[in-house]
Amino acid sequence: MRLPAGGPLNDVVVIDLTTILAGPFATMVLADLGADVIKIEPPRGDFIRDQGPFAPDDELRAFGGYFQSVNRNKRSVVLDLTTETGRASLLELVANADVVVENFRHGVMDRLGLSYERLREQNPHLVYAAIRGFGDERTGSSPMQDWPAYDITVQALSGLMEITGEPDRSPIKTGPGFGDTVPALFAVIGLLSAVHRARRDGVGGFVDVSMYDAMLAMCERTVYQHSYNGDVPTRQGNSHPLLCPFDAVPAADGWVSIAAPGDNHWRQLCAAIGRPELATDERTRDNVSRLANRDFTMSAVTAWTTTRTKVEIVETLGGKVPVAPVNTVEDIFADPHVHGRNMLVDVDHPGVSHPLTIANTPIKFADSPPTHIRRAPLLGEHTDEVLAQFDITTAAIQLEETK
Known part of the structure; x- marks a missing residue:
């Protein structure tokens, strides 16, 4: 099943040696843009295949939502890189590729005999991208270069957790795995x-992209x-150290975000909440003054928001002042913007009788049709196809070993 031609990267072949989130997210972006991403998996598969969540009627459990979300539009080939045959097959694939992406710990590829220098011998034009916790010695040394790292590790080290959360409360990591997805996007660039x-x-x-560096x-x-x-910045909730008002504020039935640090937006907000005099009050007439009198400024705003529902607040301020309800995922599934922008997409899921929904790519082109999303691959689903396509000379041995 070769992906149909389409997308600006449809002439780019990517060998994907990644696992879990940072690497697969990067190669997913490339696949969404049309690249032929060939995901190389060990015989046991990517670790996250087994991590769920699984649909209640999924008896096959070939992979869960986590794997589906970041491995769509890819082809899966099983190669055991601990064997000579597996490594030989990979080298032949690399000879036909434009890009290799890996997110192993420092030194793993070198120990396998598959270092960048070895792959470059096979293909001098190869672009080799590595995403690791602390980078690679080829671009700069780190005393932690051999340490393992996860999202929460680099959120802590980078100071993101120190500035996230409420004052006098514990540091908080961001909800999404930004410690993985942000380095992935830098790697794509x-x-x-x-x-x-x-x-x-x-x-x-x-x-080379270090997760710590990216964060x-x-x-x-x-x-x-x-x-x-x-x-030494620390946690201050949802407010901003340099802008006011810029916060999440209570409504009668939940929370909304309001940002009006610019004087024009502030004047419109003052008029909307029935306090036009605040636009010229010396305590609130400009951002510097409002910042110095944050409590007074925000009390005027919240006195108005707490007596109104989220819908009422958005209907009054929408299009005039930057405002938004704090949505749940149920709200997002009902949001006309999300549907108008095709940001939720249904995909087939092996073992499930009905399509399931994942987030679509936000990258769109005015002169191209919407990206066609294909489900994530079964483990080794395309091994025969890919090895035959690239006329891998070790294919006969490799196919026998993977059966």
């Missing part, structure tokens, strides 16, 4: 830049706050 250079200059390259880059304001005035 880097490897696409390297592919462009490889096609222009005939030179491949090694793209520190996302927490950029803490760095300049400390450098410019010695601040």
Whole structure:
């Protein structure tokens, strides 16, 4: 089952050696853009195949929602890289590829005899991308380079957890796995830049993204706050250290976010809540003043929001002041924006009699039809097909070993 031609990357072949979230998320983005992503899995499969969640009527349990969500549009090939035959097959695949992506711990590929330098011998134009907790010594050393890392590890190290949560409460990680998905997006940017250079200059390259580095880059304001005035930012709930009002505030039936730090938005907010005098009050006439008098400013806003429902607040402020209800996922499934933008997509799921829903790609092109989403692959579903397609000389042995 070769994916149909389409997407700006439909002439790019990606060998995907990734597992869990950071790497698969990066290669998913490439697959959504049309790349032929060949997911290489060990005989036991990617760890997250077994992690669920599973639909109640799924008796097959070939994979759960986690795997489906980040491995769509890919082909699965089983290769045992601990064997000589598996490594030989991979090298032949690499000779036909544009990109290799891996997120093993530092040194794993080298110990397998599949280092970047070895793969580059096989394909001088190859772009090799690595996503690890603490980077690769080829681009910069770290005393933690051999340490394992998860999302929560780098959220803690980067300071993201220190600035997330309520004052005088425990640090909180973000709900989604930003410690994985943000490095994945940086890796996609880097490897696409390297592919462009490889096609222009005939030179491949090694793209290295450290999860810790990526999260520190996302927490950029803490760095300049400390450098410019010695601040050590910490948790302050949903408010902003430099902007006001910029917060989640209570409604009669839940919460809404309101952001009106600019003077124009502030004037419109003051008029809407029946307090036009606040637009010229010396305590609240500009952002600096409002920031210095945050409690007074926010009490005026919340006195109005707490007596109105989320719907009433949004109907009054929508289109005038940046406002939004704090949605549950049930709210999201009912949101006309989400449906109008085709951000929920139904996919087939082996072992389930009806389609299931996952989040669609946010990348859209005005001159192209919507991305066609294919379900995630069964383990080794495309081994025969891919090895035959690329005329792998070790295919006969490899196919026998994987049966």
